[in-house]
Amino acid sequence: MKRDNDLSIREKVVDLIRNKSTSLPTLPVVINNIIITAKNDKTTAADLAGFIANDQTLSARILKIANSVYYGQPKEIDSITRAIIVIGFKEIVSIALGSEIFKTFSTKNSYNMIDMNELWKHSIAVGFAFRHLEKKTRMSFTESAMLSGLLHDIGKIIFILYFPKDYEAVLEEQRRADDVPLDVMERKMLGIDHSEMAYLLMKQWNFPANINLPIRFHHNLSECPFEHLNMATMINIADYLCHRCGIGFSGNLVIERHDSAITGLGLSIESIDTIVHELEEDRPQVDGFLEAMA
Known part of the structure; x- marks a missing residue:
């Protein structure tokens, strides 16, 4: 050996x-829940919004990103449920994952x-x-x-x-x-x-x-x-x-x-x-x- x-x-x-x-970085519980939720074909926009809403910091960050020029929305998106409907279920999952990973490693x-x-x-x-x-x-x-x-x-x-x-x-x-x-x-x-x-x-x-x-x-x-x-x-x-x-x-x-x-x-x-x-x-x-x- x-x-x-x-x-x-x-x-x-x-x-x-x-x-x-355990020395390798792990994702926050909310992100693991989002991944599991997103894999379930029966998951609704309301289900996903509920998971995200449990983390106020993540919710605020997602709304800030959803309203960025990248997505080019003509009207302000003011709720996670609205963001999921307008931008898309999978895209919001991607934003949640990406932003949380960014936060984890940036610090x-x-x-x-x-x-x-x-x-x-x-x-x-x-x-x-x-x-x-x-x-x-x-x-x-x-x-x-x-x-x-x-x-x-x-x-x-x-x-x-x-x-x-x-x-x-x-x-x-x-x-x-x-x-x-x-x-x-x-x-x-x-x-x-x-x-x-x-x-x-x-x-x-x-x-x-x-x-x-x-x-x-x-x-x-x-x-x-x-x-x-x-x-x-x-x-x-x-x-x-x-x-x-x-x-x-x-x-x-x-x-x-x-x-x-x-x-x-x-x-x-x-x-x-x-x-x-x-x-x-x-x-x-x-x-x-x-x-x-x-």
């Missing part, structure tokens, strides 16, 4: 997950490897870019767009919180290498990248496969199960778009454009340039969404 010091980071992570370690980090505010801004911008891609491709993953953006880099936060020295070495080595993407450097030095880390954590949280798997493979499209490939590709391209625009910062110094992924969604390189312009105009909305999440 290996001693703990002899285990790779990947082996340590898998052990933590397998043993359901934990005491390291300065990656600016957390900039990382969250990047993640929110990925949600915006995802929406633009939906419009261009006429594909719809509406309930997953912002949640996918918020969670696609959460593995980096876990590395920073639980393996700070190891991850600082990864970031330093990437700075020296200059031309190696961060996920590649993570796999080389840790045996696991941030997308797999996110996947393992979300599995423990009982997140559905339609969120888990696209995030798991957004840097490794060739291995993505076919039924999740379009969404994984959207996250990949949205990630690239936000880096190109420089909205926030994810810690990755090298971003590759995968032209085959772009054309695989039926897009042209020219259409990507158009989305870049549209995303640039979203900067104030991204800042507003981040403020609403806080």
Whole structure:
């Protein structure tokens, strides 16, 4: 049997997950209840609103986000029930999950490897870019767009919180290498990248496969199960778009454009340039969404 010091980071992570370690972050009870409630086909808008209303802070945050420019509602939404009716059941579930995870992790980090505010801004911008891609491709993953953006880099936060020295070495080595993407450097030095880390954590949280798997493979499209490939590709391209625009910062110094992924969604390189312009105009909305999440 290996001693703990002899285990790779990947082996340590898998052990933590397998043993359901209490040292890993857990979701608040209200969020677990929402996940369970959302999975029940018989759940009504009133049922969901009742769970959310039990947490006044969460309720206020959801209403603030629902009234942000991102959702573009002409009239103020003044109740959770109204928000569910107007914005949609699954979208409100996504807002609740995303905002609660944001709150959980925004208060934990005491390291300065990656600016957390900039990382969250990047993640929110990925949600915006995802929406633009939906419009261009006429594909719809509406309930997953912002949640996918918020969670696609959460593995980096876990590395920073639980393996700070190891991850600082990864970031330093990437700075020296200059031309190696961060996920590649993570796999080389840790045996696991941030997308797999996110996947393992979300599995423990009982997140559905339609969120888990696209995030798991957004840097490794060739291995993505076919039924999740379009969404994984959207996250990949949205990630690239936000880096190109420089909205926030994810810690990755090298971003590759995968032209085959772009054309695989039926897009042209020219259409990507158009989305870049549209995303640039979203900067104030991204800042507003981040403020609403806080």
